[in-house]
Amino acid sequence: MDSLSALLDGFGHVLTPMNLLIALLGVTIGTAVGVLPGIGPAMTVALLLPVTHGMEPAQALILFAGIFYGGMYGGSTTSILLNTPGESSSVVTAIEGNKMAKAGRAAQALATAAIGSFVAGTIATLLLVLVAPPVVSFAVSLGAPDYFAVMLLAFVAVTAVLGASRIRGFASLLLGLVIGVIGIDQTGQQRLTLGLPQLADGIDVVVVAVGIFAVGEALWIAARLRRRAGEVIPVGQPWMGRQDWRRSWKPWLRGTALGFPFGAVPAGGAEIPTFLSYVTEKKLSRHPEEFGRGAIEGVAGPEAANNASAAGTLVPMLALGLPTNATAAVMLAGFQQYGIQPGPLLFTRESALVWTLIASLFVGNLMLLVLNLPLAPAWARLLRIPRPYLYAGIVFFASMGAYAVNAQPFDLFLLLTLGLLGFGMRRFGLPILPLVVGVILGPRAELQGRRALQLSGGELHGLVGGWVSWLVYAVIVVVLAWPLLARFVVRPLRERSVTA
Amino acid sequence: MTGASTRPDRDGDPPSRPPGVPEIPAQPGPTPAGEPLDAVPPGAGPSAGEARPDRAQYAVCVFLAVLGALVLVDAGRIGQALNAADPIGPKPVPMLLGALLLVVAAVYAVDVYRGGAGEPEGGEDVDLSSPIDWRTVLLLIAAFVVNAVLIEPLGWVISGALLFWGSAFALGNRHHVRNLVIAVALSLITFYAFAIGLGVNLPAGVLQGIL
């Protein structure tokens, strides 16, 4: 077992006092932003990219991984206690979780969410250890045309599968690709720099991520700030009785089985598996009458699915360099910041880094269990922060980070421009993820495409390589036809079970 | 910015009242200076928004088309630097993107004409039933620009504090003294932690030598 010894080495790197401290910091920040509805892990990692510039790459990644996993935990706390999902992936948790809390079973709901997240996170991270190396060894054998096809698939997947409107998704993707083109090309030609010397190196991915996620979001929320206060349901120490354990462990495992593969598929995300898990548990439950009135299975399953899909997301991210959700996209931007090329060669070139990151996931998961079981009521107090401070803080950190990238005020104006773009996209319902994926993958796709055409002397048939590219192109066709299937199969199903 | 209500709307359930309490009408009340109160009665927002088609969407099509044209013009300017190692060069990709932008702009316009509407992004803190509060947005942008202009002459500690204070003001917080204390504390902490601790590039400005 080659990967096992590499993993043990990774644990060796993580278990230093400094790295443990960073992991703790990461999961703490992650839980906090998960709890706060206005700010998510993608935005947080984006805000932290510039200030971690001076850190060791491994430490920064440990921090980001902690935030990623922590955000999943924190979101469930708010769902259960406030009926306010902190993240879109914990929407389903709120259905039963808040009902349980209102019935005086908040402690059990929090406990099954936290323990279920831990179980699912640990199993799914183990699956990551098992699945990633074979994927890598397969991916290494691929040529430029295959890569180009895989990246096209990623574009099509995030654009066509997610979101309500495909045309708006493609508009967003094209905006991202155009931003990615800006700068001096490998041949020395200036492209879209408008004669500005500051644009010669292109727009820093960090500035794009911060502008679109943080500034755009803050402006959009400021425009329509809600004024409403809720009440937190008081809760003691989370705990579970024997009966709760008996009813929780199967949903945890089933949720994990659903969540991991969906996370690993481009554009799978966490929303679909959490929803599927909810429906499954409802169908299999011996107490179907409790669903809608606070069934513990309806919290245990979706929470496990949610965390397992987070781990699943890391498979394409680490093995292929493909981001399948916003947080993974921003973390890839973090790799690029350190000059690390994501892709299949990551596991061989940066072996120590990757395994340290994976080991830190196990450690962070354990820390999260310890942080969240006894401290859930304390986390809920975070919700007393007035919204103006929250969003003023986001604008503050965004400006600081964007300036710090190149130490030039020009970047602040660029940040504002991108923030206004993000604002406009939110106003007109253009999804954000395709743009970010376009910015990150665009230049790499162009490189692979040009490499592929170089072999064929510029003839288009160069874009079709081995059977893999054929297969991927076929999948792209299916993905493009998917909305039709969704309209006639998935959506009626979903509506039926939501209203039921 | 706000709608008046006698009871906060919790969980989206219709507000229930304790027994024995008569129904009290909403209190519109005069608006204090500097605190705009949009004249949207609770519940009246969404239907008013859906009634008329969202014509502003055509601006998005125009934006995409103009961007596409710009990309094409810029790509046309690129000289074709062909060599054996790179047979396609830097030109085709922007050409393709520019053309696709024009196509997407056209399809988008057709979609809008047929009544297609993008769903504005929701969120826990986003009240889609209220109209866009441009005053808050412009104040926030102003605070942002002030920071961008002042960051090098005055330094991060001063410009950052102004940014936080201005943003909190823009977002409707009126505890001026408290906000200033928080703003100064935040910018000092970030300066010491990041600029001096982690070596992040933040200018000291006029406070050079004092900090």
Next chain:
Amino acid sequence: MTILVGYVPSPLGEAALRAAIEQARLRGEEVLVLNTSRGDAYVDPRLAGEPDLDRVVRELVAAGVPHEIRQLVRGRDAAEEIVELATTTDVSLVVIGVRHRTPVGKLIMGSTAQEILLRAPCPVLAVKAD
């Protein structure tokens, strides 16, 4: 004429409510209970929940005082809301709870009680928690 009481679900608020009920019985007036929050934060401990309001109603009914309860969440400070209500309606007395604040605390946090004391158009009764 009405007695306006600024209510928060805490010992301070309960003390203010009791004082308001006492005054209402002495004067033969009705009580207007106001609970308000800026609605700035996701959660505001000063916003009374359903059980709190039920308790308030029970107390008022037990005392046999005519009453009215209002809860306002519209982005304005408690002092603003109370002063405005006292000005626009027929209020004879405002009852509020007060607690100690250090000078620095007052500078940073501001003082709702001081605002009301200085700006209310009618007498103000300031009550401490027991």
